[in-house]
Amino acid sequence: xxxxxxxxxxxxxxxxxxxxxxxxxxxxxxxxxxxxxxxxxxxxxxxxxxxxxxxxxxxxxxxxxxxxxxxxxxxxxxxxxxxxxxxxxxxxxxxxxxxxxxxxxxxxxxxxxxxxxxxxxxxxxxxxxxxxxxxxxxxxxxxxxxxxxxxxxxxxxxxxxxxxxxxxxxxxxxxxxxxxxxxxxxxxxxxxxxxxxxxxxxxxxxxxxxxxxxxxxxxxxxxxxxxxxxxxxxxxxxxxxxxxxxxxxxxxxxxxxxxxxxxxxxxxxxxxxxxxxxxxxxxxxxxxxxxxxxxxxxxxxxxxxxxxxxxxxxxxxxxxxxxxxxxxxxxxxxx
Amino acid sequence: xxxxxxxxxxxxxxxxxxxxxxxxxxxxxxxxxxxxxxxxxxxxxxxxxxxxxxxxxxxxxxxxxxxxxxxxxxxxxxxxxxxxxxxxxxxxxxxxxxxxxxxxxxxxxxxxxxxxxxxxxxxxxxxxxxxxxxxxxxxxxxxxxxxxxxxxxxxxxxxxxxxxxxxxxxxxxxxxxxxxxxxxxxxxxxxxxxxxxxxxxxxxxxxxxxxxxxxxxxxxxxxxxxxxxxxxxxxxxxxxxxxxxxxxxxxxxxxxxxxxxxxxxxxxxxxxxxxxxxxxxxxxxxxxxxxxxxxxxxxxxxxxxxxxxxxxxxxxxxx
Numbered sequence: 296x297x298x299x300x301x302x303x304x305x306x307x308x309x310x311x312x313x314x315x316x317x318x319x320x321x322x323x324x325x326x327x328x329x330x331x332x333x334x335x336x337x338x339x340x341x342x343x344x345x346x347x348x349x350x351x352x353x354x355x356x357x358x359x360x361x362x363x364x365x366x367x368x369x370x371x372x373x374x375x376x377x378x379x380x381x382x383x384x385x386x387x388x389x390x391x392x393x394x395x396x397x398x399x400x401x402x403x404x405x406x407x408x409x410x411x412x413x414x415x416x417x418x419x420x421x422x423x424x425x426x427x428x429x430x431x432x433x434x435x436x437x438x439x440x441x442x443x444x445x446x447x448x449x450x451x452x453x454x455x456x457x458x459x460x461x462x463x464x465x466x467x468x469x470x471x472x473x474x475x476x477x478x479x480x481x482x483x484x485x486x487x488x489x490x491x492x493x494x495x496x497x498x499x500x501x502x503x504x505x506x507x508x509x510x511x512x513x514x515x516x517x518x519x520x521x522x523x524x525x526x527x528x529x530x531x532x533x534x535x536x537x538x539x540x541x542x543x544x545x546x547x548x549x550x551x552x553x554x555x556x557x558x559x560x561x562x563x564x565x566x567x568x569x570x571x572x573x574x575x576x577x578x579x580x581x582x583x584x585x586x587x588x589x590x591x592x593x594x595x596x597x598x599x600x601x602x603x604x605x606x607x608x609x610x611x612x613x614x615x616x617x618x619x620x621x622x623x624x625x626x627x628x629x630x
Numbered sequence: 631x632x633x634x635x636x637x638x639x640x641x642x643x644x645x646x647x648x649x650x651x652x653x654x655x656x657x658x659x660x661x662x663x664x665x666x667x668x669x670x671x672x673x674x675x676x677x678x679x680x681x682x683x684x685x686x687x688x689x690x691x692x693x694x695x696x697x698x699x700x701x702x703x704x705x706x707x708x709x710x711x712x713x714x715x716x717x718x719x720x721x722x723x724x725x726x727x728x729x730x731x732x733x734x735x736x737x738x739x740x741x742x743x744x745x746x747x748x749x750x751x752x753x754x755x756x757x758x759x760x761x762x763x764x765x766x767x768x769x770x771x772x773x774x775x776x777x778x779x780x781x782x783x784x785x786x787x788x789x790x791x792x793x794x795x796x797x798x799x800x801x802x803x804x805x806x807x808x809x810x811x812x813x814x815x816x817x818x819x820x821x822x823x824x825x826x827x828x829x830x831x832x833x834x835x836x837x838x839x840x841x842x843x844x845x846x847x848x849x850x851x852x853x854x855x856x857x858x859x860x861x862x863x864x865x866x867x868x869x870x871x872x873x874x875x876x877x878x879x880x881x882x883x884x885x886x887x888x889x890x891x892x893x894x895x896x897x898x899x900x901x902x903x904x905x906x907x908x909x910x911x912x913x914x915x916x917x918x919x920x921x922x923x924x925x926x927x928x929x930x931x932x933x934x935x936x937x938x939x940x941x942x943x944x945x946x947x948x949x
Contacts, residue, residue, distance in 0.1 A: 303929050306829040316824070350655045359936060361928050363875040364825050364882060371820035374657045378737065381745045390748055398749065475703040479710035486714065490759035493807055551811065568813025575753030575812070
């Protein structure tokens with residue numbers, strides 16, 4: 296038996312398939328250097344075919360060949376072409392439209408419960424601070440850091456408080472700067488709120504609650520001077536968008552914590568990955584919302600002081616977001 | 631796999647992770663080393679830092695008054711985007727590779743073997759907030775984040791921040807928080823060169839003249855035939871797959887120094903172990919002996935493997 300001279304089966308197998316492997320290797324090499332666009336249409340059509348045939352070669356080689364270099368080569372060739380074929384290579388426009396039309400509103404709807412909890416925490420903070428400050432205005436200093444208040448404290452005159460709402464002595468360049476600052480500041484806080492979900496969500500709840508406290512303290516202060524409605528008109532044009540985005544970031548963090556603490560039917564890590572991606576999509580949406588809110592706050596609010604107009608923007612933004620998150624992307628194809 | 635040798639082999643494959651492609655074929659990919667990942671991060675951070683400095687210089691050149699509102703706005707947005715979206719944009723555009731990862735030959739993949747999706751990339755990079763930005767501010771400027779913190783609270787916060795930062799050191803898959811949350815991992819971009827089949831080199835070797843015999847003598851000799859040395863079944867029953875592949879590695883190495891002595895030693899060892907004797911008066915060509923032995927041994931083991939009998943190594947029971 297074992298006549299060395301008889302051609303090895305694995306050797307025959309290799310000489311038969313080798314040209315295809317080399318062809319695939321050459322394609323993959325070019326794609327990994329310069330991207331898929333360097334391939335012609337026929338080469339592009341050939342890539343998955345060659346990839347599958349290389350996979351089948353690998354399966355065969357594993358069961359019939361003891362040539363280590365060959366099996367390792369095929370494994371690495373398959374892995375490289377796998378990365379080529381399954382790498383993230385969607386067209387940007389397509390990816391964007393699917394993000395805005397399908398993934399984002401769907402992710403937000405999936406976060407229904409975390410959203411309610413996150414909003415609840417904020418509301419709780421708001422009510423607490425409102426009640427306490429209404430009873431004893433000294434509590435205001437506990438809830439609102441000095442540098443944040445900017446003089447708007449119980450000690451300030453009603454006139455000063457009113458002027459803060461209608462102050463429009465900014466020139467245009469200051470406005471864009473202000474908007475840019477607001478956006479990057481808020482977006483950072485939002486992303487942080489999401490990422491803190493990884494430490495079981497307790498900092499997230501704390502952040503939401505303290506946010507509510509600050510808001511409630513201001514409401515109580517302005518309400519005390521009969522400026523409540525005007526404060527809302529000042530706050531809500533951007534606030535609808537901004538508060539929703541902040542609550543959404545918090546919800547993302549809570550969803551993350553939830554996936555970590557209660558893994559449900561999957562293993563913990565797997566569940567974290569599933570929950571994390573949904574929450575992350577929502578948070579990316581929130582960052583975009585914060586950008587819009589920054590524009591409204593930095594430019595619109597500082598230039599338009601007419602109260603009816605402010606309410607009109609409130610109505611428009613809240614209708615839009617409500618429609619967008621409740622109705623857009625329902626049905627349609629599931630990915 | 632319970633021989634002493636298999637322990638060493640398991641150690642070598644400690645960084646290999648199986649990955650099931652959607653076609654159902656298992657591939658083995660090698661995890662990126664921690665040091666390489668840190669290096670890639672350092673390279674990317676350096677690029678970000680450089681871009682920030684360049685942009686500031688450029689800004690002061692373009693705008694006569696760099697403190698003007700619009701200039702500061704542009705700068706602020708640029709800084710924000712660069713700090714928070716650099717990794718994300720590169721990984722989206724280059725499918726899981728950033729310049730730093732490219733330098734070290736690594737890339738991000740989906741841990742489950744599926745397509746690396748945009749949301750996974752977004753999430754794994756959002757988590758840098760708890761991995762880099764928060765720990766850095768906790769360690770460098772704890773007063774900013776939490777004014778009036780007591781000493782022990784600071785210590786706890788720093789420990790916690792370090793834990794988040796250094797998570798890849800504490801798990802065997804080298805995952806950072808972003809990888810955990812997004813279900814991704816970072817692997818080395820695989821690269822193996824296909825070498826010619828040893829069987830092919832053996833078959834094309836020019837002369838059949840073995841050990842100074844005439845072709846007639848060769849033909850007549852019991853130990854050789856026209857194509858070289860031949861082996862009986864009992865000669866081939868000593869080694870398993872592992873030894874075969876060690877021999878393959880040796881034959882593929884093309885270093886010259888000490889080659890001849892090594893060939894002679896190994897050939898002699900094998901001959902003693904398998905009880906093979908050259909015909910009387912025949913001087914063995916050791917290099918050819920090894921090639922022929924490799925071929926014959928491989929043929930036999932592959933044939934047995936086809937029938938489902940894979941002999942792992944020389945410690946496995948004979949079949």
